[in-house]
Amino acid sequence: MFRAEIVWITVFLTVGAIGGLVYNWPSSTEDPAAQSIDETIDPADVLAEQSDEIDDTWPFTDETRENPQSPTVQESESQTDLAADPIDDVWSEISPPMKRTQKIDSAVVELGDRLLLGGNYEGAMKHYQKLLQTVDVPTDNGILIRLALASELAHEHDDAIKHYRSAIRVVEKGSVAQANCLLGIARVWENRGQFNDAASLLSELYLIYGGTKYPQLLRAQLVSQLSDCLQKRVLSSQIVIDALQNEPMEYYWPAVTVDHVLELVDWEAPVDGLSTPPSQLQVLQSPNKDASVVLVGANVRGLSVLGLLTEIERGSGMVFNLTEKAKTDLVGRMTNVQTTAMPVSFLLDSVLESMALTWSQSEGEVSVMHREELADRDLASYDLARTQRMLRQVQLEVEPGPRRTAAIMNEGNNSRLAGGWEEARTKYQMAREQTPMHELSAKLYFNEASLQLADGEKLDALNACYMALDQTLTASLEGDVYAMISELELELGQTDKAILAGSRGLRRATEPAVLSRCAMMLARAYLLTEDPDSANQVLFDQSPHIVGDATQRVASVFSSFARFQRNPSRGGLQDEGQRLVMALATLKPNDPAGFADALIVSQAYASVGIRNKAVESLKESLAKAPKGFWSERIRLELARAQYGAGHFDAADETISNYGQVSIDLLPTVLLLHAKIKFDAGKLEQCESICRRIARLEVDQTVQAEALNTLGMVLNEKGQHYAATLCFAGVLPEPVETTSSHANQGVVVP
Numbered sequence: 001m002f003r004a005e006i007v008w009i010t011v012f013l014t015v016g017a018i019g020g021l022v023y024n025w026p027s028s029t030e031d032p033a034a035q036s037i038d039e040t041i042d043p044a045d046v047l048a049e050q051s052d053e054i055d056d057t058w059p060f061t062d063e064t065r066e067n068p069q070s071p072t073v074q075e076s077e078s079q080t081d082l083a084a085d086p087i088d089d090v091w092s093e094i095s096p097p098m099k100r101t102q103k104i105d106s107a108v109v110e111l112g113d114r115l116l117l118g119g120n121y122e123g124a125m126k127h128y129q130k131l132l133q134t135v136d137v138p139t140d141n142g143i144l145i146r147l148a149l150a151s152e153l154a155h156e157h158d159d160a161i162k163h164y165r166s167a168i169r170v171v172e173k174g175s176v177a178q179a180n181c182l183l184g185i186a187r188v189w190e191n192r193g194q195f196n197d198a199a200s201l202l203s204e205l206y207l208i209y210g211g212t213k214y215p216q217l218l219r220a221q222l223v224s225q226l227s228d229c230l231q232k233r234v235l236s237s238q239i240v241i242d243a244l245q246n247e248p249m250e251y252y253w254p255a256v257t258v259d260h261v262l263e264l265v266d267w268e269a270p271v272d273g274l275s276t277p278p279s280q281l282q283v284l285q286s287p288n289k290d291a292s293v294v295l296v297g298a299n300v301r302g303l304s305v306l307g308l309l310t311e312i313e314r315g316s317g318m319v320f321n322l323t324e325k326a327k328t329d330l331v332g333r334m335t336n337v338q339t340t341a342m343p344v345s346f347l348l349d350s351v352l353e354s355m356a357l358t359w360s361q362s363e364g365e366v367s368v369m370h371r372e373e374l375a376d377r378d379l380a381s382y383d384l385a386r387t388q389r390m391l392r393q394v395q396l397e398v399e400p401g402p403r404r405t406a407a408i409m410n411e412g413n414n415s416r417l418a419g420g421w422e423e424a425r426t427k428y429q430m431a432r433e434q435t436p437m438h439e440l441s442a443k444l445y446f447n448e449a450s451l452q453l454a455d456g457e458k459l460d461a462l463n464a465c466y467m468a469l470d471q472t473l474t475a476s477l478e479g480d481v482y483a484m485i486s487e488l489e490l491e492l493g494q495t496d497k498a499i500l501a502g503s504r505g506l507r508r509a510t511e512p513a514v515l516s517r518c519a520m521m522l523a524r525a526y527l528l529t530e531d532p533d534s535a536n537q538v539l540f541d542q543s544p545h546i547v548g549d550a551t552q553r554v555a556s557v558f559s560s561f562a563r564f565q566r567n568p569s570r571g572g573l574q575d576e577g578q579r580l581v582m583a584l585a586t587l588k589p590n591d592p593a594g595f596a597d598a599l600i601v602s603q604a605y606a607s608v609g610i611r612n613k614a615v616e617s618l619k620e621s622l623a624k625a626p627k628g629f630w631s632e633r634i635r636l637e638l639a640r641a642q643y644g645a646g647h648f649d650a651a652d653e654t655i656s657n658y659g660q661v662s663i664d665l666l667p668t669v670l671l672l673h674a675k676i677k678f679d680a681g682k683l684e685q686c687e688s689i690c691r692r693i694a695r696l697e698v699d700q701t702v703q704a705e706a707l708n709t710l711g712m713v714l715n716e717k718g719q720h721y722a723a724t725l726c727f728a729g730v731l732p733e734p735v736e737t738t739s740s741h742a743n744q745g746v747v748v749p
Helices: 002-023 032-040 071-075 079-084 090-094 106-117 121-135 141-153 157-170 176-191 195-209 216-235 238-246 258-265 305-316 324-330 344-353 376-397 402-417 421-433 438-454 458-471 475-491 495-508 512-528 532-541 549-566 576-586 595-607 611-624 629-644 648-656 666-679 683-695 700-716 720-727
Strands: 279-285 295-304 319-322 334-343 357-362 365-370
Touching: 106 121, 106 141, 106 258, 121 141, 141 157, 141 176, 141 258, 157 176, 176 195, 176 216, 176 258, 195 216, 195 334, 195 344, 216 238, 216 258, 216 376, 216 402, 238 376, 279 305, 279 334, 295 305, 295 344, 305 319, 305 334, 305 344, 319 324, 324 357, 324 365, 334 344, 344 357, 344 365, 344 376, 357 376, 376 402, 402 421, 402 438, 421 438, 438 458, 438 475, 458 475, 475 495, 475 512, 495 512, 512 532, 512 549, 512 595, 532 549, 549 576, 549 595, 576 595, 595 611, 595 629, 611 629, 629 648, 629 666, 648 666, 666 683, 666 700, 683 700, 700 720
Parallel strands: 319 365
Antiparallel strands: 279 295, 295 334, 357 365
16 A cells, blocks of 8 residues: 555655656747837836836736636647737746737727826726736836836825836836836926936936937927926025025926826827937037036947037037036946037036036136035025026927926026016016916916015015905915015004904915014004904914024014013012113114014113114114105104104204105104204294194194193293293294383284
8 A cells, every 4th residue: 555655655756857847948930029028128227227126117927917717728729829928927927028928909098098187096006906917018118107106196196106116117218108107207206205216217318318319299398397397406505595585486396197197108200210320428518618508419328427528518519617526426427418419508507417516717717516515695696506507498399388488487586586676676576477387377466575575565466465365275375465465554654454454464475484473563563453362372372383593583572571561660670671771682683684573672671761772773764664654753753752852953853854754644743843843942943843843733732732832932032921821722923022011922713
């Protein structure tokens, strides 16, 4: 029995070995699709080989496929079936092109495209995944790119990069499909905030795909993404962030156009292909040694960067000066350039980006240095200049529409950052002529209002703000607009409207800088309307969002002053008084940013008896105040402070410098001027001013006070009867003679 079992085991093993040999014997039928793909795959492709394991970049496994066939059925199939349906094994998993067995129905693909275009990104992603698993065609680059795009738009960034890399494996090197995949990877990096990585990749792509032989749609997509990435990198600089806090502006980046990406996915190359014969770098145009006008053309691969600079230097007469660190970084570095005509400025931008190098030109000399060798402000200036160049290129490559309008507006914003306000005004006008709509139009209105506010055109700025509110649905932009409206209404003297706008902005704002602006505007408006409780409440609630050291110090003074008004100190400066004095002591000269801050600080100084500081702050506030409502009132406050300090001549000069005074404020100004003249001993001038007030149609209280002052003047002059009439509320006629026998005064009817 023991021997019989051994015999049967031996037989089974032998039969199994023979069957396995026959089963796995290679078929004479070859897969033409596999051959065509193998010939085009570049195994040295860096992006396709970044992962350590194949399974990390290949999402499809045998366990997820539908309708698996059992081994029994497979063993009964004929040799012809085996050739048409190869067996899944470890080699086929490593080499995905071996799986092409069935064509994809275009109607099924269009269903996923409709989901993608309709915004159902997760549904499109699941549809494409199911499509690949069902028909067993994971090598179709069109489906892989669609799946990657759906994952990207669904914010599944890891999956998107994985699918883009899978598509890169099976597309032809140098094709539009490869460029489409690389653009997708750059978009994912940009959305992740990896601006340097995205800018480096896009710059290298621009050197190859920026030529006219590629589709205009691809070139437009490339320059648009590169300009967006460069712009976002500029805005991430701390220097630019600080500048935008003082002068807020809105930038706009249109979302990725799905139908354009799908059009590039299905784009077919011409019959003669896209390849061009190799050529050396040539200088095509060199009217002078300016890098922006010198044109070069080349079709070279693996060219040394140092050799590239040497060729440009030889052909254009320009001189390149490299720092030691730049020379070290350029040793052994190669680049690929494929262009019919490109300015040297764009060539240097793109070639040096991947090595973190910068360049600048002074006359005919070009200096190349590492980004780390530049100061923060110089680095921000370089990035801003490169962004401006690419934004102009977008306006040349992109057809009229939101993308071009946004590029014009963003260029205007950058001009303002560089100090070119007139150029910014021109760019905003050009963008408005493009008839933008919706959010883009709202942001353009906001930028126009910001510029008009800086120019002093407050009514136009206020109108532009309300136009922006009419066209936006974004809460963050509404917060920005309401903050600006609050500032404008406060400058125009409409404190109630300023409070209303500031409160709405505080409810809609999402960014700390905007929350800080709204909170401070509300606090100013409340303090100027003598509502210290509300001012203190706003500052207490929004204290975590107050940004900037200077703003925090001013907010500390505001809150302490608000509490001090409600709880004044008794028996010396204690409690809130001490806190207010300490807060005032921490202020720096440039901390009060505007006239309202300086005015409130002066009131805080006056409340604790520091009159000299109060007068200095009022002078600063008067210098910053807009003409009209606040200028008149601040000048009146300054004259009162000087009069209270006994500086009669200074107070008289302050009042005399009034140009025109509004009718509602005129009696108060004249009454203060009369008091100043009386205490300065200028009785004749004081009498003239008091008689002028008495003849005006003014409040009875003001008229009574003017008559009382006139009575004191007449009493000093010895006209006692006339003074008695004034004290009785009757205006006497002026006395023409000073004789003791003359009439003392007659009642004016």
